[in-house]
Amino acid sequence: GIQVEQSPPDLILQEGANSTLRCNFSDSVNNLQWFHQNPWGQLINLFYIPSGTKQNGRLSATTVATERYSLLYISSSQTTDSGVYFCAVGLPFNAGKSTFGDGTTLTVKP
Amino acid sequence: NAGVTQTPKFRVLKTGQSMTLLCAQDMNHEYMYWYRQDPGMGLRLIHYSVGEGTTAKGEVPDGYNVSRLKKQNFLLGLESAAPSQTSVYFCASSSGRYNQPQHFGDGTRLSIL
Numbered sequence: 001g002i003q004v005e006q007s008p009p010d011l012i013l014q015e016g017a018n019s020t021l022r023c024n025f026s027d028s029v030n031n032l033q034w035f036h037q038n039p040w041g042q043l044i045n046l047f048y049i050p051s052g053t054k055q056n057g058r059l060s061a062t063t064v065a066t067e068r069y070s071l072l073y074i075s076s077s078q079t080t081d082s083g084v085y086f087c088a089v090g091l092p093f094n095a096g097k098s099t100f101g102d103g104t105t106l107t108v109k110p
Numbered sequence: 111n112a113g114v115t116q117t118p119k120f121r122v123l124k125t126g127q128s129m130t131l132l133c134a135q136d137m138n139h140e141y142m143y144w145y146r147q148d149p150g151m152g153l154r155l156i157h158y159s160v161g162e163g164t165t166a167k168g169e170v171p172d173g174y175n176v177s178r179l180k181k182q183n184f185l186l187g188l189e190s191a192a193p194s195q196t197s198v199y200f201c202a203s204s205s206g207r208y209n210q211p212q213h214f215g216d217g218t219r220l221s222i223l
Binding site (some may be wrong): 001088095098 | 152202206213216
């Protein structure tokens with residue numbers, strides 16, 4: 001099956017710093033989502049981005065499908081950004097199933 | 111607009127007991143999924159359904175059964191719970207149309223003693 005690798009596994013930042021999270025995948029995909037799992041365990045959908053670039057406030061994401069990677073940018077980080085960030089990808093003609101990476105754990109210190 | 115609702119939110123079972131987790135979606139989605147999340151890992155697919163009356167195995171199906179008798183509901187059953195099934199269970203749904211995201215419930219935290 002498809003392999004999804006996220007890096008770095010852990011990231012510690014001071015409040016106000018910027019960061020880039022990476023998601024590499026081993027096959028061509030037709031869907032890709034970024035999630036934030038908050039301290040209560042809820043999965044918050046950040047972006048649906050199988051290709052191209054999207055921005056939402058301090059967060060933006062870019063997927064280069066031909067090179068099989070996606071990047072999540074967090075600018076001016078806040079303590080509420082802490083949590084685990086997951087990338088999930090789906091293959092074409094695969095019933096919409098998603099394969100998740102193991103996540104990046106982000107800690108933002110005040 | 112409730113989206114995807116999972117019941118219950120928490121449950122503690124003894125080894126060998128059975129239970130059913132309920133997932134309900136109000137978005138008229140065709141596709142529904144059950145995932146489990148173990149500590150330090152991403153979600154893994156247990157079973158999924160591409161429409162009412164259909165089910166299929168995912169990556170980690172052993173020890174679980176599912177049913178999709180109504181389009182809006184997807185049930186996950188544990189016939190004889192084992193400690194290895196202690197996990198957080200997430201349900202998701204999608205429209206099934208091209209280029210549409212999955213929508214997730216808030217999870218069910220299940221502990222088996």
